[in-house]
Amino acid sequence: MCGICCVVTLCSQHAVHDFLNEDTLCCLRRRGPDSSQQLIKTVSEPFYECLFSGHVLHLRGPVTAQPLEDASNNVLLWNGEIFNGVHVGDVENDTEVMFHHLALCSSEADILSLFSLLRGPWSFIYYQASRHALWFGRDYFGRRSLLWQFSGEADSTLCLASVAVQAESGNQWQEVPASGIFKIDLKAYATTKCLCLTLFPWKYSCTEKAAPEGVINVLDQVSKDLPDHIHLVMKESKLFLTAPVIPLNKTACGASGECPDTDGSNIPHVVSVETLQGFLAEEQKRKLVHQFTAVLSEAVKRRVLSLVRERDGNTRELPSISGRKAHVAVLFSGGIDSMVVAALADKHVPAGEPIDLLNVAFTAKQQTKQKGPTKNHASQEVQLSLVCPQEGCQDLDSGAHLSCFDVPDRITGRAGLKELKAINPSRTWNFVEINVTLEELKKMRQERIHDLIYPLDTVLDDSIGCAIWFASRGEGFVSNQGELKPYKSPAKVVLSGIGADEQLAGYSRHRVCFKKYGLEGLNKELEMELDRISSRNLGRDDRIIGDHGKEARFPFLDEDVVSFLSSLPVSEKADLTLPRGVGEKLILRLAAKELGLTASTVLPKRAVQFGSRIAKLENSREKAADTCSRLKLLSVGEL
Template sequence: MCGICCVVTLGSQHAVHDFFNEDVLCHLRRRGPDSSQQLIKNVSDLSYQCLFSSHVLHLRGLLTPQPLEDANNNIFLWNGEIFNGVHVGDLENDTEVMFHHLALCSSEADILSLFSSLQGPWSFIYYQASRHSLWFGRDYFGRRSLLWQFSNEADSAFCLTSVSVYSQSDNQCQEVPASGIFKMDLKACATTKSLSLTLFPWKYSCAEKTGEEVFINVLNQASKDLPNHVSLVMNESKLCLKAPVIPLNKTLSEVSGECPGTNMSNVTNMVSVETLQGFLAKQHKKKNVHQFINVLNEAVKRRVLSLFRGEDQKTEVPCLSDRKAHIAVLFSGGIDSMVIAALADKHVPLGEPIDLLNVAFMIKEQAKKKGTTKKQVQHDLLCPPEGCKDFDAKTGAHLPCFDVPDRVTGRAGLKELQGINPSRTWNFVEINVTLEELKKMRQQCINHLIYPLDTVLDDSIGCAIWFASRGEGFISNQGELKPYKSPAKVVLTGIGADEQLAGYSRHRVCFKKYGLEGLNKELEMELDRISSRNLGRDERIIGDHGKEARFPFLDEDVVSFLNSLPISEKADLTLPRGIGEKLILRLAAKELGLTASTILPKRAVQFGSRIAKLESNSEKASDTCSRLKLFSGDEL
């Protein structure tokens, strides 16, 4: 993984360094601690200048500093992982492999064909010297962050970067749309002293005739947040990239509405792990489940083995105390993280620990003194009022004030995983966050990572993921709690499961109102917008710790398999929570040997970790979050 940045200036009135923010450089270096380099390309006869800055997190093959430049003066910056589509040898670095393939491209169509063939997350910047062209973009799902920022019209400057800093200026950053890849003709832009971009969009099949209306819609969506002085046009040849997944199967078939072997009048009380066995008795259901397990297993395998392990690989059975974790899982004990952890266990070398990162935010005293509702009574049982009186940040990992729902289910999930493989060292990392530390770190860095997103929901999820992926907490060592910081460079996350398998409460609302047809449309929209709602933000958050986010549920083969199934094979929202949503995943978990976690209802991280409502009880998730815009003293 890398932090990449490119600044372009047109005309000679400003040096390129005038537009390169030193605070951005600081954030980029945090993403790539293993190598930092800059390169300036000054084309004086055409009056444009480019600054390329790249910061590398070494994960595969030999350490390859960036930017890369070849004998023809082409320059390449890459923040990605090739998991399939283009061969990368075990000892090769995918940055060099991609640059080699790009150098062989003799036309726009060749470049599009290359990027269409890739499987894996990526963002890139490529300067094609002979044509004075700057290419850039993100993968189909937007699993790697890339932002763009345009100066005012008079300055004619342009910046691309993995991460920026919050600014109150008029020149706001925006996420580069994952609508396709973009090209800027620097020669033409320098001549006209204007900024113009060309789009090459994603389409399911470039062989099919694409209507003009579709192109116009894609273009309008991609350009809606651009400044007025920046133009975006469709490429004249109407060339496109072939989408790496198949379209969603919208076939409608009746859902059963029945849990095999149960009386539906008492179904809410009777749903149990055994209930899942009734579904698996149906041969077609079991076949689909096993196909799903196979494709998800391969996705996890690619993500835990595509990693340089150094000396650890040379010893078959080393002393356990000498081994460090290379793989971590954002872990709540819920169905998504449990399945990922169980599949990772199949491929991570046995002597290597797996870190399970479990975050909890300290529960406010006033929250524990409220009312008498059933939920509040259960809450008080978990977190008695006296629990926080003796809190000590250095030794207080098991204090009840951190026994939030995700901590409770996380511990239960740990026991299930230990039952599946007692030989594995499972590091259950209890990450405890006080309100004071939350405020401090949000103001110091998290708000810049969430930017340009700005809602209450972005704040809650972003802060929870930042503390979780930092991996600083406590683990139990022979019954004693010890401070621990996860050394794992790869962080697996379950995002994408809810979006594809109807895991959110809004999916039930949609199903009740509009039936299966409406639910299909909602799920199609979920994947279409996941790049702008989730993935860029989460990748910036996790990358800030010099770690790489990997998303098994968004593997191209996994998405294509799930897209091939009608919705009735993936979820049944006539059934109660804890079984109907993500039904195929629950059945897969049962087949993998998981137990109680297979019927846990969906619980979003902002509620499970108890960060939601920690600072304000009157906010809505969609509100603009004022806390993300507050600064004390000097701004970053």
């Protein structure tokens, strides 16, 4: 994982360095703490100048400083992981492998064919010297951040960067749409002083020709956010990237031919683990669950093994079990998504290596004595009875743990820890209790987080972004022989469960849609969820987690996982006639049951902003979609 940046200018009166903000450079360095360097390319006739800035987080193969340059003056900045499609050996670095393949490309079609093969998250910037071409883009889901900034017509400067700071005035940054790959003819740009972007969009491999209206829609969608003097075109040759996943199956019914009723007449009244056992009695359903578990397990395997594990400097042997550190962490709430990710990580992380479970909680003030059973308190009691029945709650919520940080996700997280210990008691599970006060939240938001969330700006972005930043930082406490001791997670890889709700109807809005429009409406909603996940979630999450010199990895958005789930009718994945805690993400709950998980398999969805108690912490009246005033730049006097 890396911080990458490129500045292209036609302005010979100013040094190209002048166009790269020092604060932005600091953000890029935090993403890539293991190597930082810059390279300037100057072309005199017609004049243009390029600054390439690369900052590397070392995860695979030998440390490979960026930017890479070859004998032909080609330059690559790569922020990605190749998990499949192009072979990367166990001791190879994927940046070098990618650069080698790009150097062999002799045409636009060759470059598009190469990127169509890739499986894994990526963003990149590639300067093809012989053709004066600058290529850049993000993967199909936009799992790696890339921003662009265009100057006014007079300045003739373009900036691309993984992350950028807000400016009090002037040109604003935007996320590069994950709509395909872009190309700029720098010679034509320098000659005409007119910046023209060529877009090569994604299309499904099963489509003979891309529908003209689809191409027009992509062009219109990307163009609407561009300045008027920037032109976006598609080549008449109609070259495309082949999408790495298959289109969504919009068939309403499953293999049995039966569709769920929308009236809910057969809804069971009691939600329990036994409810799931009944589904697994069906041979076809159990077979499907096993197939899903296998493909998801393979996705997790790729993400926990594709990294360098430190060896002793002298013997090159792995250190002893007692001295080993965690290389993999999980954003962990104890909910179904993070529980399954953790349980599958356990199958592939080397035995004896700890796994860090990062659990975040927020509080406004120290705990005060509860006067009466409020509605929220009653709801919490229901959750407690679900995850720790009978005497189990006594040690979960004993005086040693009871505090203002015992938010819902902390309670379900501790219960989830017990389930994971039951599955593998020999594993060291570091349950990291990350406690954040309102004062620290305000301080770090203004110092760091608001620039990472930028250019997104809603209340929801603020809540989720802040929660993920503190969680992925990994600074908290772990229990050691009953005593909480300070701990900071050393793991460079952070697994996230994002993508499960979007594909498996996990959000409450999916139930609303299903009640109003049935399975057809639900299918349209789920299709939209994946289409917009790059702009709503993934660029932000990558910037947030990358700020700690860690890499976000998303098993539910593995291309094989998405294609498998897209191949199934929606009724095989979810049944929203069933109650919360069963119907949404049904296939995932069944997989969890087969993995040996228990109470967590029937926990209802609870978003991180509510589970961590960051939502409404500072303003109880604001709505998720509102523009968040706390993310705006504040002058020194306002801080």
